[in-house]
Amino acid sequence: MPLPTITVEKPWGRDILPAPFQGPPGQRIGEIWFEPPPELPELLVKYIFTSEKLSVQVHPDDDQAEAAGLGRQGKEECWLVIDAQPGAQLGVGFDVPLDAEAMRAAALDGSIEHLLTWHDIAPGDFFYIPAGTVHAIGAGVGIIEIQQNSAITYRLFDYGRPRELHLDAAIAVARGMPHDPALRRRVPCNGTAALVDGPHFRLDLVDGQLPANVRGRHDGKLLVIPLAGLAGVAGASVQPGQCALADRLDDVDVCDGARLLIASPVHSGA
Numbered sequence: 275m276p277l278p279t280i281t282v283e284k285p286w287g288r289d290i291l292p293a294p295f296q297g298p299p300g301q302r303i304g305e306i307w308f309e310p311p312p313e314l315p316e317l318l319v320k321y322i323f324t325s326e327k328l329s330v331q332v333h334p335d336d337d338q339a340e341a342a343g344l345g346r347q348g349k350e351e352c353w354l355v356i357d358a359q360p361g362a363q364l365g366v367g368f369d370v371p372l373d374a375e376a377m378r379a380a381a382l383d384g385s386i387e388h389l390l391t392w393h394d395i396a397p398g399d400f401f402y403i404p405a406g407t408v409h410a411i412g413a414g415v416g417i418i419e420i421q422q423n424s425a426i427t428y429r430l431f432d433y434g435r436p437r438e439l440h441l442d443a444a445i446a447v448a449r450g451m452p453h454d455p456a457l458r459r460r461v462p463c464n465g466t467a468a469l470v471d472g473p474h475f476r477l478d479l480v481d482g483q484l485p486a487n488v489r490g491r492h493d494g495k496l497l498v499i500p501l502a503g504l505a506g507v508a509g510a511s512v513q514p515g516q517c518a519l520a521d522r523l524d525d526v527d528v529c530d531g532a533r534l535l536i537a538s539p540v541h542s543g544a
């Protein structure tokens with residue numbers, strides 16, 4: 275069964291969503307969340323559609339969230355670009371290292387935006403964002419985000435929008451470093467690719483039949499996110515724009531010509 279969705283209004287969202295999504299009239303929707311099922315609460319999958327830049331932000335890791343009294347709710351996330359309007363960019367990490375004092379000053383005067391490393395993007399670009407990485411999603415972007423199931427975002431800068439900032443919390447967890455180039459790549463249009471191999475989840479892009487090595491990587495409950503074509507989960511059809519829980523990979527059928535993402539949590543010790 276496809277998971278229920280939640281549409282989230284955002285000041286940077288879109289008045290009109292691309293098919294197959296539809297937002298309530300008059301609302302600017304930025305995110306479509308697939309409600310994490312009780313059987314697999316560790317992961318949250320979102321579609322994100324922007325018309326303006328998101329905040330310059332950072333997320334804590336599990337230990338930092340716990341130390342702040344928020345529970346083990348760290349947030350590592352990854353993005354697969356599915357749509358990029360001309361000039362669309364993602365800002366990830368800093369061009370050059372900077373210390374906490376410089377980061378605070380840059381957040382206060384807004385220059386932090388220009389210290390980020392901005393990447394021109396195209397569909398198929400993939401980024402893994404470890405907790406502690408300062409980042410910002412640009413305007414005109416459509417991405418699928420797979421993340422630890424956490425809603426903790428510390429904003430450093432929000433372009434003057436009247437939303438809360440979390441400067442002290444952000445500076446306490448942010449790393450003033452460039453993003454590791456090994457954590458980003460362009461995924462070919464065809465073919466199967468292992469995109470994430472822990473520490474919190476595994477993510478595979480599957481094109482056509484499920485290869486044996488993918489079977490070996492997902493040994494429990496998993497999420498199925500079709501990108502193109504249909505997938506079957508325990509006999510029920512799942513289509514692009516949906517996300518479904520499967521009890522095991524053997525329950526998943528990939529229809530001819532279909533491409534899909536498969537995500538499952540990595541449990542400590544696994």
Ligand SMILES: O=P(O)(O)OC[C@H]1O[C@](O)(CO)[C@@H](O)[C@@H]1O
Nearest residue numbers: 284305328329331411419427429
């Ligand atoms: O604070 P903003 O700009 O609304 O951004 C929050 C969003 O940014 C993300 O962390 C993506 O970077 C989403 O998971 C989250 O919902």
